[in-house]
Amino acid sequence: MDFQAVLNEIAEEITPLLGTGGGQVASYIPALARVSPMQFGIALRTCKGEEAAAGDSGRPFSIQSMSKVFSLTLAMRGLGDTLWERMGREPSGSPFNSLVQLETERGIPRNPFINAGAIAIADRLLTLGDAKSDMLALLSSLCGDTVVIDAEVAQSEADTGFRNAALANFMKGFGTLDNSVDTVLDVYFNQCAISMSCVQLARAAGYLCRDGTHPYGGAQVISEAQARRINALMLTCGTYDAAGEFAFRIGLPCKSGVGGGIVAVVPDTLSLCVWSPVLDKTGNSQLGRMALELFVAKTGLSVF
Amino acid sequence: MDFQAVLNEIAEEITPLLGTGGGQVASYIPALARVSPMQFGIALRTCKGEEAAAGDSGRPFSIQSMSKVFSLTLAMRGLGDTLWERMGREPSGSPFNSLVQLETERGIPRNPFINAGAIAIADRLLTLGDAKSDMLALLSSLCGDTVVIDAEVAQSEADTGFRNAALANFMKGFGTLDNSVDTVLDVYFNQCAISMSCVQLARAAGYLCRDGTHPYGGAQVISEAQARRINALMLTCGTYDAAGEFAFRIGLPCKSGVGGGIVAVVPDTLSLCVWSPVLDKTGNSQLGRMALELFVAKTGLSVF
C-alpha cells in the first residue's frame, strides 16, 4: 500500500478543518494554552521499516499521557506480573470518577492509563531505578533520537497539579505507593512533560506492532505476550472515557494525550502517530480522531 | 491449521479440571441451578465453512446474555445509527454499578451488553416488529437449525427478575422505553431463555468473522462496518467487569452468559463457542475462559 499517498490525502482533508471544530487546546497550564491550534501532523512506520509522514509531523509537542504507554512498558519489563498486584486492568467507566473508583477499590488504580495508575507506575519505576533517566533512555533508543523533557511544562504541571497530588496522597494513605508523594509526582510530571514529534512517536511505538522487538535493532524490548497485552490495554483504556467509541469507530489500540497527540498500533503491520492540539470534550484530539477514522476507512486496517 | 486436533487437546486438558475450581453454577433460578457442573463443550466454524468440535458441544444450554449479541444485531440492522440515540458504547466500569450509572446518566444505558442496555434494545425491537419471533428466526437461520425458547427458564426469569424490573422501570421513568415495562421484560426474559449448543452458537456467530455475511448463504446480515463494530463492543464490553482482563489475556471479541457459554470471534478467520456451567466470581465460565486462553496460546490467534 502507498502509505505516503494515504497520509497526503488525510492531510489534505484535515488541514481545511483546522480551527473550525469548536474545541479548545488544553488550557490548564500556560505552555500548553499558547500552542497554536492550527497544526496537524501524521506519521507512520511499518514493521518493515517503511516510513511516511505529512503535515507538521516533525514538530515536537508535549506527549502528556502518551508517556503512560512507555512507563508501563518499563514497569512490565522490570516487574513482570508482580506489577499487577497494585494495579487493575479494567476500563474505568466514567469520565470523572477516578477518585470515586480509587476510594471504592481502596487505593488500587483501575488501570495503568488513568492518572492514578500512571502515578502508581511512577512509584514502581522509582523503586526499580532512576525513573526519569530510564524513561528518556528508552524513548531515545526507540526513536533513534535524543528525547528531552520540557522543563517549563514540567514545572507548570507541578505548580497546578493539585488533583494529581490528591490522587497520590490518597494512594499513599492506602499503601499503594512506596516512595514519597513528592518524589513520585516529580517523576510523573516530568514524564508528561516530554516533547516528541509525530515521526519520533511513530518510530518509538514500533515495538508494539513487532511483537515487542526494538523497531531498529530487533532486540526484544518486552516479550511478545507483553506487547499484545499493552495493545489490549490501549484498546480498552487508552483514550479516557472514549475508549468504547474509539474501538467502535476506529478499531485500533490507541493512546492519546492532552497535548493533542494520539499513537495507534496496527499489530504486525505499523505504528502511527497523529497530532492536532484542539481537544474534543472527551479530552482527545478532535482532528486526530478524525484522521484515524480516515486512515482506517482508506486502508481497511483494523483489528476487527 | 488442524483445528479439530487443537480442540481435542483443549478438551483433554480441561476435562480433568471439571469440578475442581471452586466456582458455582448460576443459582438464581432452579432450571439453571440444577445443570450439572461436570460439562464442557467447544466448537468452531471457520470462514471457509470448516468445522471442529469437542466435548459436550452438541448439548443445548441457556444462552442467557449471549443473546445480547443477536438482539443488538437485529437492532443495528433495523435502526442503523439512530439506535445510539438511547444507548452508549462505553465499558461500564464496575461490577455492580449499572443502576448507579443509569442514574448518573439519566436513564441512558452505557452499552448494549449490560442488562439495562439489552432491555432498552428489547424495547426497540418491539417497536420494530415481533421481537420474539424475529429473534428466533434470525438465530435459526444463522445456525441452520430450529432454535427454541426454554419456557421454564423464561418463566423463572420473570418470577425472580426484580432487579431487571427495577432497571426497566427506572428507564421507563426517564423515557428510555417506548413500550410498557411488562412487554419489554417479557421479550428480554424470553431472549435470555433461548437454548442452543456450542455447535449452533459457533455457526450462528459466523457473520461476525465474515464481514457481516451470512455463514451459509453469504447474504449480508449486517454491513461490514456493523460487524466490525459489534466485535469492538464485544471486546470492550462483552464479559461484564472482566472485559479488560479478557482483552489482556485472550485478546478476542467475546460475549459470555451466566449459563456458562462464551462466544468468541477471530475476525476474518473463525467463530468459536465454549461452554462449561461453573462461573467465576466475575460471572464468566471458569473453564470456558481457561479454554479460550489455551486456544489463543495454541493457535497464536488474537487481534493484537
Added chain:
Amino acid sequence: MDFQAVLNEIAEEITPLLGTGGGQVASYIPALARVSPMQFGIALRTCKGEEAAAGDSGRPFSIQSMSKVFSLTLAMRGLGDTLWERMGREPSGSPFNSLVQLETERGIPRNPFINAGAIAIADRLLTLGDAKSDMLALLSSLCGDTVVIDAEVAQSEADTGFRNAALANFMKGFGTLDNSVDTVLDVYFNQCAISMSCVQLARAAGYLCRDGTHPYGGAQVISEAQARRINALMLTCGTYDAAGEFAFRIGLPCKSGVGGGIVAVVPDTLSLCVWSPVLDKTGNSQLGRMALELFVAKTGLSVF
C-alpha cells in the same frame, strides 16, 4: 403568646409574595399540576388544645410525603424496634442518590422518609394488617374528622410512578419486601394521595408535641420515647436534601410533601402545618419554608 396574631402577621407577609418566587408546583401528575399556585394556609394547635389558623388553612391538599410520618407511626407502634432490622435512621446525603445508596447498602433504605424507606414501611404495614384502612383510621382519629384518599391522585401516582416501581423491585430483589411489589406500591401510592387541610394536619400531628399522647383523648398513640424519636427523624431526614438547611434556619422537626405542605413540631408546645403549592428546587414549599422561618423568628420557638 397570641398565636392567632402571629399567624395573621405571617399570612399578611406571605400573601403578597404568592406567585413571585419563580418556583413551580409539582407537575409530574395532572391532579397536582393544576393546583393553583396562589394559595397559602397555616394552622397550629398547642398541647393545651388552643388553635389558630390563617389563609387557606381549611382547604384540603395532597399530603404526599407528609404521610410518611403517620405510616412510620403505625409501623413503630406495630413492630417496635424490629422495624429497624430493615431500615436505617441516617440522613441520605444527596438529592438524587436513593438508588445509589440502596445499591451500596444492599436494599436497606437509609431512613423511613426517603421513598425507598416509606415503600418498605408500606410492606411492613401490609404484613401487620389492612394498611390502607389502618392509615385512614389513624388519621381520622387524630384529627377528629373523616380523612379520605383522592382516587384520581392515587391512580396518577400509579400510572407514572416508574421510579418508585424501580425502588420497590430493587428492594424486592434484595429481600427487603415480603409482599408483592404491586400490592406494596398500591398502599404507598394511596397513602401519598390522602387529602387533608392545614387545620387537620396540625391537629393530627399533635401527638408528636405531647409525648406520644392522642391530641384529643390523651391515650398513648405511641410511647414518649417513640414520639421523640420521630421528631429526631423529622429534624434530620424530614425535608429531603434540605434537612441541614431546615435545621440551621428553622430548627424544628419538619416533614414536607410535594403537595406543598410542611408539618412542624415544637416539642411540648405545639404542632403546626403550613401549605403553599409552589416548590423550591429542593422540593419543599417555597413560601411554606419562609413562613416557618417567620414563625420561629416571631415566637423564638426552636429546639436549639
Added chain:
Amino acid sequence: MDFQAVLNEIAEEITPLLGTGGGQVASYIPALARVSPMQFGIALRTCKGEEAAAGDSGRPFSIQSMSKVFSLTLAMRGLGDTLWERMGREPSGSPFNSLVQLETERGIPRNPFINAGAIAIADRLLTLGDAKSDMLALLSSLCGDTVVIDAEVAQSEADTGFRNAALANFMKGFGTLDNSVDTVLDVYFNQCAISMSCVQLARAAGYLCRDGTHPYGGAQVISEAQARRINALMLTCGTYDAAGEFAFRIGLPCKSGVGGGIVAVVPDTLSLCVWSPVLDKTGNSQLGRMALELFVAKTGLSVF
C-alpha cells in the same frame, strides 16, 4: 436537679464496662494508640455556672474533631454568612464518601464538620488572621485556663495525614482554598492536636447553651442565631455517619472526636463533655455514647 449525683451514677454504671466492649482506641498515630482504654470522664456546666464532674474528668486528651466546633465558631464570627459561599450545611450521608461527594459537588465540602469542611475553614481562618493562636486564645478564654497543642500529636498527624492531604489538594484544584495546601494542613493538624480535659471542654462549650454569650464574662462570643445554628449543625452532622442514630437515641447536639471525647449541648440549660478512648465502628466513643444515653434517660433532657 442534683447533677453531681447524676454524673456519679453514670460513672458507677460505666466504669465496670471499661475494656469490655470490643472496640479499639484510635490507632493511626502512636500518640493516640498508646492511650489507655481504661479511662472514662464526664463533666458539665450549667448556664448558671453550676458544675459537676466524675471519673477522669480532669485528664487532658486529644480533642481531635471536637476542635471543629470552635474553628467554625471563629469562622462564623469573622465571616458571617459569606462563610457559606464555600461550604454546605447538609449531612454527608455515608461513612466513606467524603471524597466522592467532594468530587460530585465540585470541591465544596458538604458541611463544616467533615474533614474537608474543617480544612476549608482552616483556610478561611488563615485569611482572617493567625489561625493557630486565634484558636488557642478562644479556647483558653472560654475555659478560663491555658490550652495548648500536643506537638507530638500534631507532628504525627502531619506525617500520616495523606487522606487529609488528598482532600486539601483536591479542594485546592477546585479553588476552594486560598492559601497553600501545606499552610492550611498545618493549621488543621495543629487544631486537631489540642489537648483538653472534660472539665475544660464542658466549660468551653458553655456559649452554645447560653445563646452565644461567654460562659464567664457573658459577652457575646457569637450571636444568638449563630449559636443556635451551630447546635443545629452539631445535631445533624456532629457525629460522623451516626448523626441520625445520635439524634434518635440521645436527641442532643453533639460533636465527637477520635480521641474519644464527645461534647453535648442542652440549649438554655447546660453543656457537657464525656470522654472514653475506645471507639465504636462509627468512630464515636463507645462508652461516651452510652453515658450520654444514660444522661438523657436520667434527666429527661433532650431537644425533642
